[in-house]
Amino acid sequence: IRQYDMTHLSVVPTQLIQLLQDPACVRKLKTLTAILLGGAFSPVNLIQRAISLELPIYRTYGSTEMASQVTTTSRKDCRDGTHSAGRPLKYRQVKLSPEGEILVKGRTLLKGYVSEHGVIPAVDDAGFFATGDTGFFDNENHLYLTGRKDQMFISGGENIHPEEIEQAIGTIESVEQVVVVGVEDAHFGKRPIAFVKTGQGRTFDTGRAKEALQDRLERFKIPDDFLPWPREFGSLLKPARSKFQLYAAEWTRLKVPPEHF
Known part of the structure; x- marks a missing residue:
């Protein structure tokens, strides 16, 4: 972070916690355009600390199969204390199965999984990929994550x-x-x-x-x-x-x- 002149940074919560322990890194983080936070559960205290330091923090949800962001909050959402993962980004479609599983579709979605027998399709008949994550939408189309089906x-x-x-x-x-x-x-x-x-x-x-x-x-x-x-x-x-x-x-x-x- 100190060495390269970056504008955007994507981290999981543990990485951000470690960065905030270094005053020199904090000064560098303040100069960035955006810090994308996702990949794991983000403690509310961590979000609040980042905001108090005036860091350009954005909560995000994504998956490798979508390469990778699917939803992202606005800066205002984080400042207002919303716990959502934001709204769907451009060229992404997100819907929920009857059981609450998050289904995604879009230009960035994978074609399938490569195996020795060729490419194995990973989507349903409508072109949606089942993420294994569960969640819900509020009235303003913010996505909230509730967990993993398998956990x-x-x-x-x-x-x-x-x-x-x-x-x-x-x-x-x-x-x-x-x-x-x-x-x-x-x-x-x-x-x-x-x-x-x-x-x-x-x-x-x-x-x-x-x-x-x-x-x-x-x-x-x-x-x-x-x-x-x-x-x-x-x-x-x-x-x-x-x-x-x-x-x-x-x-x-x-x-x-x-x-x-």
């Missing part, structure tokens, strides 16, 4: 999307990163557990967190336990949920979750 789990007969819980936990001031996974439970089938990484010099209070989440989540969606971010995971650009799943299963079997960390 949803059922707890006591209720559908739980980890991303929804992560967004709620991300509003807690001390939280820098969070990943929620489901662990086996004899009574409910599965229950959510959250891994939390706090900002430098910050602490996390489990009791206060659960109390704060009562205004943001239905009771059954509030994690049973909050665990400290594993040191060996460091600052992952796009955390592999499967790794946290294994860690959670081992932790809950052997240890008592801390009240503070």
Whole structure:
């Protein structure tokens, strides 16, 4: 960033968190035309910090198959505190399946997946690609992401999307990163557990967190336990949920979750 005279930058949240720790990088970021933020869950605190630093931040949603942006917010959207991923860009079409899955179509969409047998089509009869992501539109055509179809789990007969819980936990001031996974439970089938990484010099209070989440989540969606971010995971650009799943299963079997960390 310091070396090259760039105008636009596309980052995932972890990268932006790291950049904001370097004052020289922050000064450079302020000179850019746009900073596109996407690829993973973006904590509200991170967005607010970027805005307070007067960075040209834009939230975005995309996929490799669409090469890659599909929707983007305006600067005003971010300043107003909207949690949407913005509106569809030019030459893109976005619609939802009856189950809420995001379907995309447009000039940038892939033709298919290359295999030893040729190109395997990746779209339906109408030319739409099923992303595997779920979401909804508001009345102003802003797209809101709710999660991944393959990450949803059922707890006591209720559908739980980890991303929804992560967004709620991300509003807690001390939280820098969070990943929620489901662990086996004899009574409910599965229950959510959250891994939390706090900002430098910050602490996390489990009791206060659960109390704060009562205004943001239905009771059954509030994690049973909050665990400290594993040191060996460091600052992952796009955390592999499967790794946290294994860690959670081992932790809950052997240890008592801390009240503070």
